[in-house]
Amino acid sequence: MNIYNIKINLHLKMLSQISDISDVLDKALSGQELSYHDGIKLFEETDMFLLGAVADQIRKKLNGNLITFVSSYYLNYTNICAASCPLCAFYRKEGDSDSYVLSTEQIVSRTNIAIKEMGATEIHIVGGFHPRLGLDYYEKIMMAIKKEFPNVVIKALTPAEIFFISKLTKNSVKEVLSRLKDAGLDSLPGGGAEIFDNEIRDVIVRGKCSGDEWLETVRQAHEIGLKSNATMLFGHIEKPKHIVDHILKIRELQKRTKGFTTFIPLKFSLENTELEKKHLIKNESPSVYDLRVIAVSRLLLSGVLNNISVYWVALGKKLAQIALKYGGNDMVGTAFSEEIFKAAGKNTGTSVEELVNLIKEIRMEPAQRDTFFNIIKKFG
Numbered sequence: 001m002n003i004y005n006i007k008i009n010l011h012l013k014m015l016s017q018i019s020d021i022s023d024v025l026d027k028a029l030s031g032q033e034l035s036y037h038d039g040i041k042l043f044e045e046t047d048m049f050l051l052g053a054v055a056d057q058i059r060k061k062l063n064g065n066l067i068t069f070v071s072s073y074y075l076n077y078t079n080i081c082a083a084s085c086p087l088c089a090f091y092r093k094e095g096d097s098d099s100y101v102l103s104t105e106q107i108v109s110r111t112n113i114a115i116k117e118m119g120a121t122e123i124h125i126v127g128g129f130h131p132r133l134g135l136d137y138y139e140k141i142m143m144a145i146k147k148e149f150p151n152v153v154i155k156a157l158t159p160a161e162i163f164f165i166s167k168l169t170k171n172s173v174k175e176v177l178s179r180l181k182d183a184g185l186d187s188l189p190g191g192g193a194e195i196f197d198n199e200i201r202d203v204i205v206r207g208k209c210s211g212d213e214w215l216e217t218v219r220q221a222h223e224i225g226l227k228s229n230a231t232m233l234f235g236h237i238e239k240p241k242h243i244v245d246h247i248l249k250i251r252e253l254q255k256r257t258k259g260f261t262t263f264i265p266l267k268f269s270l271e272n273t274e275l276e277k278k279h280l281i282k283n284e285s286p287s288v289y290d291l292r293v294i295a296v297s298r299l300l301l302s303g304v305l306n307n308i309s310v311y312w313v314a315l316g317k318k319l320a321q322i323a324l325k326y327g328g329n330d331m332v333g334t335a336f337s338e339e340i341f342k343a344a345g346k347n348t349g350t351s352v353e354e355l356v357n358l359i360k361e362i363r364m365e366p367a368q369r370d371t372f373f374n375i376i377k378k379f380g
C-alpha cells in the first residue's frame, strides 16, 4: 500500500465517524459495482474532495498516468434542423440567412486540410436533422472521404441523427447503419443522449428521439461492429437521480455490447439557447458540481467502461485540468473547427501542443490516441 492509499484510508476512517458514505467509497475502491442508491449517496452526502481522491485513485489503477486525446477535426455538415431543442444554440431553419449545407466537395476539401495541415486522424461529422437530405448524401460524403484518405477514421452521425435519417428515409435503423458502414463509417459520436429521463428530456429537447430510442440505435450500431462514444448532458434542470439513472443505463448497455469506447459527461452551455432566452435556466452549473459529475461517472462505470473523457470545450481548459484529477483520463480531442459549442459562446480553439502542455502542467503523461483508444504517440 502506498502513501496515497494510506491517506485515503485514513480519511475514510475519519469520515466514517460522521457519515455512512465511506461504505460506498470502500466498495468503489475494492472494485465492487455500485448501485443506484450508492450513486445517489455520492451526490448528496460525500465530501467532494474525498470523492475526487477516490475517483483519482481508481483512475490511476485503471489508466495509469496517461492522459489521452485524439487529433480530431469537426465537420458540421449543416446547421439546418427539423428539430428545435431549447438546449441548442446551433440550429437554423431552411431559408435563414446564416443556414448552410456543405457539399461533398467542400467536405473533402476540408478533410484534406484537416489531415495534411492539421494532422487529424479522425473526422468527426455531425449536424442538424436536415429534412431533405437523403441517405445518399451521407453515403457520398463517406465514400468520397475514404476514396481520398482510406486511413482516416470517420466518426459520424450521432445515434439521434441515425434515428432521424431512418424515419425520414423510411429505412430501418439497421439498414441505415449497414449502408453507412459499407460507405466508410467507422464509428459513431455519442451525442443526442442528453438525459434519458423523459420528464427532463421533454423540457430540454424538442423533436429528438427518446432516450430508449437512442439506446436501441446504439445497441444496433454495436451489433454490426460499430464502436461509439456515450455522452450525457448535465448542468441544466436535471437532479442527481437523473444523472445516476443515465449512467447506469449506459453501464447496462456496455455490459451487453462492449461497444462504447468512452463516456463523456458534457457540461451544458447556456448562451444563446432558448433555455436562456426564456429564463428557464439563469446560470451554468458551478464547477464543484461539474467535478462531482465527473467523479461519480468514474465510480459508477469503473470496471465496465474505463475511459472517462473530460470535454475541455464545454468545461474550459483550466477546469478540465482539475477534472483530470477527479476521475477523467482523456481530454477527448483537438476538436478543430468545432461549431456547436462555439454557437453557445465557448472558445473552441486549441492545438496538439496546447493539450500536451495542459496535461504536463498537472504532472500527467500526455498521449495521442486514435478513435479506438490505441496509443499513437507519447509525449514523455
Ligand code: SF4
Residues within 6 Å of the ligand: 081, 082, 083, 084, 085, 087, 088, 089, 090, 091, 127, 128, 129, 205, 206, 208
Ligand atoms: S440539438 Fe441537434 S437536434 Fe436539437 S435543435 Fe440542435 S442540432 Fe437540432
